[in-house]
Amino acid sequence: MLKVGIVDDRQIDLDKVIGIASQMEGVEIIFATTSAEEAYEQIKKEEINLLIADIEMPHLSGYELADIIHSHALHIHVIFVTGNSGYAVHAFEINVHDYIMKPYTKDRLTTSIDRIIEKTKQAEITGRIYIKNKNDIHIVLKKDIIFIERTGRSTTIHTKNRAVKTYQTLKELEGELRERDFIRSHRSFIINIHYIKNFSLYAKNSFVVTFEGIEEKAMITKDKVDFLQENYF
Template identity: 75%
Template sequence: MKVGLVDDRFIDLEKLRGIASAIPQIDVVFATQSAEEAYEQIKKETIDLLIADIEMPNLSGYELADIIHSHALNIAVIFVTGSSGYAVHAFELNVHDYIMKPYSKERLIKSIERLLEKTQSAEITGRLYLKQKNDIHIIQKKDIVFIERSGRSTTIYTKSESIKTYLTLNELEGELRERDFLRSHRSFIINIHYVKSFSLYAKNSYMVTFEGIEGKAIITKDKVEFLQENYF
């Protein structure tokens, strides 16, 4: 798990770094005393978890978490703070944990381990086996970005290739029961982890763009609302 750390007090930042870096599954990508610098790092580096103080000069940790939440970034947040005044608002941002200073090493480790367990149990597992005449294509489900039905055929898009099949979207929906996949439109299934943006396409639908791929999908307005309520 890739982790970013931010706390404007050097001694507190070093405590965070020491605890997090000692956990075998954790890779500390950056540690900074500036929330602005943390924001710039988030735009450049992929991280899974941000551990942040709340009350900092200029951009606060709460504002940083709000940016993550409003942009639907797939980054968990743990607040480590000396202020209890943000607790209610913080959980409105769906933060993973709210830890009060001073805290014990064990308290933070337990929180991170709980997130690791949650993340591992939520990972997409399994494969799709697609028969095509004399060939069988095996696709890791986690690599599927989106699926499009056009005419009598269906195209499965991954970051590295596109594969055609005569399976219908209804049949593929039965294979893709993981929470990460959504039937966004009668002609599309999308993997929400790859979604980059939505832009208005028609009165009741949006165009979906994805990370790492040029292809686009369509999502209906009611499905966007469903995503906001249940995922983001």
């Protein structure tokens, strides 16, 4: 399911995008607003795959929203739907997926969204990691990884269904995981943010992390908790 956020300060233009996107199979509208500031707050707390935005809006522009997404390495596609062609070159410098000029046809927008849906499907198919363990190679779906722990010379990958041990280092595994979903929470842990249930104070600058679905726990530093609160939750 492609999760979509929409922002346009003109209600009539917002309604047009909502009307088109809501009729597409495989699309779920998470938020739709005329306020760029509200869109920014929603991006921080909601998981979306696509932001459809006007560019010129009061206080905070669609270009600034896209720049935030780009600079924070968030895995969110952006489609600009705008009446201003002046930002086109700069838009593609920050990896904007598409730049659609108003007025536009229904097919123009649906074709662009369909391309993202296809990209997302391909990403899901290849969303796996190969774990080497002596003479064996375990194939683990990235979405099933809850957290990874380094203890001594070995590493344990805790998933929804099992725990897999390997001698691969956290640094080696970290390079294969999407930055938006996984963070290096502590020198000995990588955690999947989507399974976090609770933070409990452990010491002045660290917390214990509990997760949905398993009893095992991880550690996270205070700096990383602050980072998560500011950029994710």
